[in-house]
Amino acid sequence: MPTSTTEIIPFLIQTATRIVIAIVIWFAGRLLIRYALALTDKGMLTRQIDPTSIRYARSALSLLLNVLLLVALLGYFGIETTSMAALFAGAGIAIGAAVSGLLVHFTAGIFLLWLRPFKVGDYITAGGITGTVTELGILYTKINTSDNVLTMVGNNMLFTGVIQNFSANPYRRVQISAQIAHDADHQKAITALEQMARQLPNVLADPAPSAIIGELRAGGPLLTLAMFCNNAHYWQVFHDGNRLVRETLAQAGVAVL
Numbered sequence: 001m002p003t004s005t006t007e008i009i010p011f012l013i014q015t016a017t018r019i020v021i022a023i024v025i026w027f028a029g030r031l032l033i034r035y036a037l038a039l040t041d042k043g044m045l046t047r048q049i050d051p052t053s054i055r056y057a058r059s060a061l062s063l064l065l066n067v068l069l070l071v072a073l074l075g076y077f078g079i080e081t082t083s084m085a086a087l088f089a090g091a092g093i094a095i096g097a098a099v100s101g102l103l104v105h106f107t108a109g110i111f112l113l114w115l116r117p118f119k120v121g122d123y124i125t126a127g128g129i130t131g132t133v134t135e136l137g138i139l140y141t142k143i144n145t146s147d148n149v150l151t152m153v154g155n156n157m158l159f160t161g162v163i164q165n166f167s168a169n170p171y172r173r174v175q176i177s178a179q180i181a182h183d184a185d186h187q188k189a190i191t192a193l194e195q196m197a198r199q200l201p202n203v204l205a206d207p208a209p210s211a212i213i214g215e216l217r218a219g220g221p222l223l224t225l226a227m228f229c230n231n232a233h234y235w236q237v238f239h240d241g242n243r244l245v246r247e248t249l250a251q252a253g254v255a256v257l
Contacts (some may be wrong), residue, residue: 029072041054102139108155108159112141118168136155172228174203174234176242180256181255192251201236202233211225
């Protein structure tokens with residue numbers, strides 16, 4: 001460490017120069033990483049690789065390149081990376097446990113990519129979260145909920161838990177219930193509901209809509225209307241169906257309790 005003024009000034013100049021060069025290296029490296037990721041995306045898109053695999057590979061490559069850039073900067077400042085590794089290793093059980101947890105999520109991500117219980121764009125319930133998958137990363141999966149909240153769930157939570165994929169099948173059921181009075185004409189109500197459902201936009205003709213007495217209650221029969229639609233139209237059919245069930249039964253003169 002310099003002590004005299006004649007030594008301090010050159011030392012400060014040299015240090016400032018090295019810091020400026022390091023900043024330039026960092027930004028140049030980040031630009032090169034972005035360029036490399038863009039080329040990787042383009043290459044995989046050209047080969048028609050699915051978006052789930054593309055985003056997973058992009059996350060892994062981004063992590064690797066950023067680690068290499070950090071190692072290069074440490075080397076530029078004369079910091080031995082082997083010494084840094086020994087320092088982290090000596091930190092003990094806490095770091096080891098953290099790394100072990102990361103490896104669990106990393107391994108789970110590989111299995112999720114391989115087994116494909118879902119893909120990017122699917123609407124799922126997993127890890128206690130319901131929403132659309134936007135990215136399967138190396139450590140966590142990004143899910144956009146219906147109220148537009150981006151939620152990141154550790155891959156191991158998804159892999160070891162129950163996954164419901166609402167987009168896996170070509171259609172799903174929309175079920176709406178309405179309780180009518182004991183003295184109401186249930187057959188008239190059933191016929192009216194089925195006719196209404198067949199005319200509702202985006203309801204599939206096959207399987208055909210059907211209405212039944214789903215349950216007998218103290219107040220009267222509980223009618224259940226089942227309609228089928230593509231997952232993308234689920235909420236539209238659900239909300240329109242609820243409104244039209246009420247209107248249809250009122251027009252048919254059937255009292256809804």
